[in-house]
Amino acid sequence: MAKIKKILIANRGEIALRIMRTAHQLGIETVAVYSKADKQAPHVRFANEAIAIGPAPSSASYLDMDRIFDAARRSGADAIHPGYGFLSENADFAQSVEDHGLTFIGPSAHSIRVMGNKLAAKEAISNFTIPIVPGSPDAITELADAREVANSIGYPILIKAAAGGGGKGMRVVHQVSDLEEQMSRAIGEAESAFGDGAVFIEKYVTAPRHIEIQILADQHGTVVHLFERECSIQRRHQKVIEEAPSVVTDDVMRGKMGEAAIRVAKACNYVGAGTVEFLVDAERNFYFLEMNTRLQVEHPVTECITGVDLVEQQIRIAQGEKLSFVQEDLSIEGHALELRVYAEDPWNDFAPSVGTLFRYRPPTSEDIRYDDGFEEGMEIPIYYDPLIGKLVVHGSSRTVAVEKMLEAISSFHIDGVSTTLPFGRFVLNHPGFLSGNFNTHFIDQHFSAEKLDDEFELDRKTAALVALKLYLEQQSQLKLPTQPPSNWRKVRQNFTRR
Amino acid sequence: MDNYKIWINDHTYDLTGADIVSIEYNGEKEIVAVVGNRRLPGSIVEVNYKKKEYVVEILGRFYHIRIQNPYDRLIDDMGYAKRSSKGSEDIKAPMPGLVLEILVSPGQEVSKGDPVIVLEAMKMENMLKSHHDGIVKNVSVSKGLAVEKGQVLIEIE
Numbered sequence: 006m007a008k009i010k011k012i013l014i015a016n017r018g019e020i021a022l023r024i025m026r027t028a029h030q031l032g033i034e035t036v037a038v039y040s041k042a043d044k045q046a047p048h049v050r051f052a053n054e055a056i057a058i059g060p061a062p063s064s065a066s067y068l069d070m071d072r073i074f075d076a077a078r079r080s081g082a083d084a085i086h087p088g089y090g091f092l093s094e095n096a097d098f099a100q101s102v103e104d105h106g107l108t109f110i111g112p113s114a115h116s117i118r119v120m121g122n123k124l125a126a127k128e129a130i131s132n133f134t135i136p137i138v139p140g141s142p143d144a145i146t147e148l149a150d151a152r153e154v155a156n157s158i159g160y161p162i163l164i165k166a167a168a169g170g171g172g173k174g175m176r177v178v179h180q181v182s183d184l185e186e187q188m189s190r191a192i193g194e195a196e197s198a199f200g201d202g203a204v205f206i207e208k209y210v211t212a213p214r215h216i217e218i219q220i221l222a223d224q225h226g227t228v229v230h231l232f233e234r235e236c237s238i239q240r241r242h243q244k245v246i247e248e249a250p251s252v253v254t255d256d257v258m259r260g261k262m263g264e265a266a267i268r269v270a271k272a273c274n275y276v277g278a279g280t281v282e283f284l285v286d287a288e289r290n291f292y293f294l295e296m297n298t299r300l301q302v303e304h305p306v307t308e309c310i311t312g313v314d315l316v317e318q319q320i321r322i323a324q325g326e327k328l329s330f331v332q333e334d335l336s337i338e339g340h341a342l343e344l345r346v347y348a349e350d351p352w353n354d355f356a357p358s359v360g361t362l363f364r365y366r367p368p369t370s371e372d373i374r375y376d377d378g379f380e381e382g383m384e385i386p387i388y389y390d391p392l393i394g395k396l397v398v399h400g401s402s403r404t405v406a407v408e409k410m411l412e413a414i415s416s417f418h419i420d421g422v423s424t425t426l427p428f429g430r431f432v433l434n435h436p437g438f439l440s441g442n443f444n445t446h447f448i449d450q451h452f453s454a455e456k457l458d459d460e461f462e463l464d465r466k467t468a469a470l471v472a473l474k475l476y477l478e479q480q481s482q483l484k485l486p487t488q489p490p491s492n493w494r495k496v497r498q499n500f501t502r503r
Numbered sequence: 504m505d506n507y508k509i510w511i512n513d514h515t516y517d518l519t520g521a522d523i524v525s526i527e528y529n530g531e532k533e534i535v536a537v538v539g540n541r542r543l544p545g546s547i548v549e550v551n552y553k554k555k556e557y558v559v560e561i562l563g564r565f566y567h568i569r570i571q572n573p574y575d576r577l578i579d580d581m582g583y584a585k586r587s588s589k590g591s592e593d594i595k596a597p598m599p600g601l602v603l604e605i606l607v608s609p610g611q612e613v614s615k616g617d618p619v620i621v622l623e624a625m626k627m628e629n630m631l632k633s634h635h636d637g638i639v640k641n642v643s644v645s646k647g648l649a650v651e652k653g654q655v656l657i658e659i660e
Contacts, residue, residue: 194628241627352513356597357625359652364548364565387599391625415544420558420565427564458514461564467536467543468566469509469516470524472557476507476570477520479552 009033009084009108009324013077014052016088017067018378019394020300021048024086027316036080038073040066042386048378054080061388067091070098074105084108084323086316090390093299094121110323112298116273120296124167124205126273130293133268138284138292140207151188152181154206161209164188166195166202174198175242177209210292212444214285215239216251217297218266219307221318222275223328230263231311232337234280234303238432240355240448245425246432247343249306252403252441253289262291269296278304278319287444302345302395305374309341309399340403342410346377348391350423351431352454357391360384364420368413372399385422393424403441407433428452431460508571536561594631594657596650600624605646607657611639619657622650633659 012028013036014021025035025048037052042061049055056076059066066072068091077085085102087093093111100114111117120126124144127137141154144167155162155178164187166174174195176187188204196202219231235251236244254262266281273296280301282294304315313335322328349355365381377394385391398413400406414430432438437451509516527535532546548565549558555570571579600622607619613633622629640658644650 190628353597356629357627359598387624389625415562417563418560418565419563463538463541464543464561464564465511465514465566466516467524467538467541468545468559468561469511469518469568470522470538471526471534471536471545471547471559471561472511472566472568473507473509473518473520473522473570474524474526475547475550475557476552476555479550483552 007324009110009320011036011053011080011082012084012086012110012320013038013073013080013082014048014086014088015067015073016086016091016093017043017046017048017389019376019392020088020302020378022051022378023376024088024316025051027314028086028320031317031320033320036076036082038067038076040388042388045383046378047380056080061386063091063388070101074101077105077107082107084110084320086110086319087299089299089302094297096121108323110277110319112273112275112277112279116275116279117298119273120275120279120298122167123165123169123295124203126295127293130269130272133272135265135269135293136291138207138210138294141205144203144205145188146203148185148188151184151206155181155184158206158208161211163207163209164191164204165207166191166199166204168199168201168203169195174204210284210286212287212446213237214251214253214444215244215282215294216254216262216285216291217280217282217301218262219301219304219315220266220270220275220279220281221313221315221322221328222270222277222279223322224276224325225327227328227331228267228270228275229328229330229332229335230266231307231313231315231335233259233262234306236303237443237445238438238447239445242445244303245345245347245448246429247303247306247345248403248406249310249341250337253285258289258291265291265293269293277322278315302392303343305376305395305397306341306343309374309397310337310339311335312338339399339401340406341397341399342406344396344410344414344429345425346393346396346417346419346429347425348385348393348422349425351425351428351452351457352423354454355425355428357387358385358423359387360422362393362419362421364418366418367394367396368416370413370416372409373397373413374399393419393422396426396429407439427457427461431457434460505573506576507573508576510569510571511566593655594619594633594659596622596652596654596656597629597631598622598624598652600629600650602644602646602648602650602656603628605642605644605657607639607642609639609641613637613639613659619659620644622656631656635659 011034014024028035035052037049037055038058039049040061058072092098096114096118099109102109119129145151161179164176176191178184178187191204192202215236216233218233222228233251234249236247238246269281280297283291284294285291348358350358361384367375374397398409400409411433414426437443525537536543543561545561548560557568559566603623604621615635617633618630619633620631637659640660643655
């Protein structure tokens with residue numbers, strides 16, 4: 006395989022920038038693509054060249070394969086990196102890239118196809134001794150079948166989109182009376198989000214933790230794992246805070262999960278960077294959930310504790326290089342935390358917050374890594390994911406990492422949109438999180454707008470007092486009366502004496 | 504002692520000049536506010552004495568503050584304030600989006616917390632619920648319509 010000379014990044018925002026940074030470090034040129042809404046975005050200016058690919062809606066731009074290939078042709082790119090989301094787990098796209106004679110920086114279309122469908126994935130790993138959660142082996146379309154499966158597994162159950170990912174297309178059902186509505190909503194969401202309305206049913210593991218293993222596989226048969234990430238702080242099944250390593254694993258468990266993850270990767274002939282997700286129950290049993298055949302949003306925490314640049318490895322693997330290290334070379338150093346800074350309002354059930362970043366000054370310090378795709382003054386576009394950036398810290402221990410994250414949050418100046426930063430502070434001060442004794446229900450169990458208010462009561466009252474003090478100081482300096490002119494005073498007294 | 508009503512982000516306080524905080528300055532704008540034994544770093548971002556509007560940053564968060572002094576209050580009490588509008592009962596779009604499904608029709612009775620409309624925005628389905636018990640007066644939008652933030656979707660009385 007030949008060295009890659011020019012990569013077209015078929016993505017936007019923070020991940021496009023992040024990929025380009027590594028590409029440039031490796032001496033590889035980059036091509037950015039952008040929709041009309043992203044014309045002024047940083048990733049467009051950072052790349053060596055940029056090509057417009059259509060109007061704002063994703064379906065007409067970042068998801069439009071023809072436009073992507075046209076941009077590749079015009080720019081002379083010899084490789085495409087799909088980032089995450091968009092076309093990254095579209096097997097047809099991966100195949101098309103190869104058919105066009107370009108290098109796809111990711112796994113083969115076959116791996117994507119097999120692991121992209123949760124039912125097919127379960128089928129593929131069935132001979133590899135990998136524990137899985139009890140569930141329906143096939144897709145379910147009839148309500149009667151759903152009822153039957155749900156009854157045999159036992160409530161609560163989870164309805165999941167077979168083609169799903171990123172927390173979309175999942176519905177928990179606690180009782181049979183909710184089944185019909187939840188089935189129809191799940192199928193609808195699956196159809197519109199993934200173009201495939203197939204859903205299946207799984208046992209809903211109560212009090213589960215979501216722990217995933219990062220793997221790297223080269224084209225020469227070597228597969229290694231880069232330990233785990235704990236991703237249980239989620240709302241609506243979307244991750245908000247991740248960390249590496251997990252509090253709940255020990256070396257033995259980590260070794261077993263790592264080996265299972267490697268077997269999963271081998272089961273689909275995986276090449277590149279991938280993540281194997283597991284559910285961990287209260288007894289620390291782990292069950293295979295799914296494999297994500299792409300680089301994940303939360304990959305930075307793994308990079309922090311291992312010192313490995315995963316994008317660099319993706320590129321090297323795509324170029325046909327052998328992995329330059331073996332499993333024994335990898336070790337965990339310290340502890341890393343990531344807070345996803347979403348444009349969402351935690352006071353309003355995390356409703357998306359639109360607006361302009363009229364004040365935007367992220368913290369800068371040695372132990373802070375902040376991956377974003379925005380600048381002060383930019384508007385948050387409504388067409389895409391509301392992710393502003395990823396705030397990542399690395400500390401010598403979990404306690405130190407938590408302190409650093411709290412410090413980072415307090416130095417993060419942002420105004421114009423609501424964000425998940427206050428939520429991050431709430432979690433990092435919460436004994437449930439600090440003890441490490443939490444699961445995916447943490448937000449439901451411990452968080453509310455009222456509790457968030459309590460967390461910020463002192464700050465808020467202090468700000469009000471500061472303003473009042475400034476006002477009174479200025480008032481006394483200017484010697485202006487607050488009371489109305491004297492002939493009104495009698496009138497006021499009449500009104501106030503009730 | 505004069506009483507001041509303070510609006511700050513979505514909250515209000517009733518404070519007097521006796522509710523004190525001491526401010527240490529690190530230059531013109533950087534401050535440390537000392538409240539009891541707590542020290543909170545922040546900064547003075549915007550000052551508008553005439554409008555009585557201030558922006559103060561505490562620990563990274565920006566607070567937009569408006570002060571109402573006793574005189575303003577008197578004006579309010581005398582009835583020049585806006586009378587509360589029935590519009591607060593309307594369901595408005597919290598952000599721009601697309602109407603996916605309308606779950607109620609005019610004349611229908613709804614209870615507080617009943618889902619009334621589903622909006623799609625930022626790749627998610629957002630189900631909006633009724634704020635209180637009432638009867639659907641009017642559905643101002645139709646399925647498939649793109650709506651703006653603040654746009655009235657469903658009127659409930």
